[in-house]
Amino acid sequence: MQISSRFSVAVHVLSLLALQQPGDALLTSERMAGSVNTNPVVIRRILGQLKKAGLVEVRPASGGTFLTRSPRAISLLEVYRAVEVVAEGQLFSVHDQPNPACPVGRHIQAALNATLQRAQAALEQQLAGVLLAQVTTDIQAKAAASS
Template sequence: MISSRFSVAIHILALIDMNDGKITSEYIAGSVNTNAAVIRRIMGMLSRANLIASRPGVVGIKLIKPIKEITFLDVYRAVDLPEEHELFALHQDTNLQCEVGRNIQSALEKPLREAQSQMERVLEGTTVEQIVQDIRSRS
């Protein structure tokens, strides 16, 4: 299961955009309903991915990429651990004496890579701006 860091990160980015960046981690935490340190931890990941910028002691968060260019895939990769971004765990160290043990990983690679790619294709085609517009249309 993909961690809720992902949905929280999108929440954060939507709030930044809708408030022109003039909000604190404390305010975001109030909307997400969690601890401000949790928000700052995720914001650290978004910063390292060069999606946002902020400075200690200064209120305000800047979007480095325009909101309409920030895709779900950008966010997913920013908050996904480990860095390899593999969706499927493959069992390793199988028995090389056995035909199946010797070839299972290679045989699985293509279809599983394709499954992951198709999921990522959808994430890449969805922007945080779409979410902002959807939220606005509901209010």
């Protein structure tokens, strides 16, 4: 099973917000949905999660949406956590009722746990090491190169 695209959509939306300039038209959920190519409600749901995580400020009605911090202070791990694509520490699911009468059944969970936690932590560390600013810089570089 794949990790939900909520994560990539969230990074997309945050990139739009990070690159927004003072003079620009306000970024509404409709506009953002146009860039992501989805329904505005999908964007609003994700914005709700980013807001709950304290990453964005959404001013109701026609107030616009803004980052609460510099893109240099937002890691992709924070975004990943914000959109709850995976419950904390639960990337792998483990069969939960093995037979305790069998030595393997009794100990498999504990024997596997350390490895699964390490694997998950390794993935999260990679996300922690990338900042939103790096993504937007990369986007701008690619945009400049292709023009």
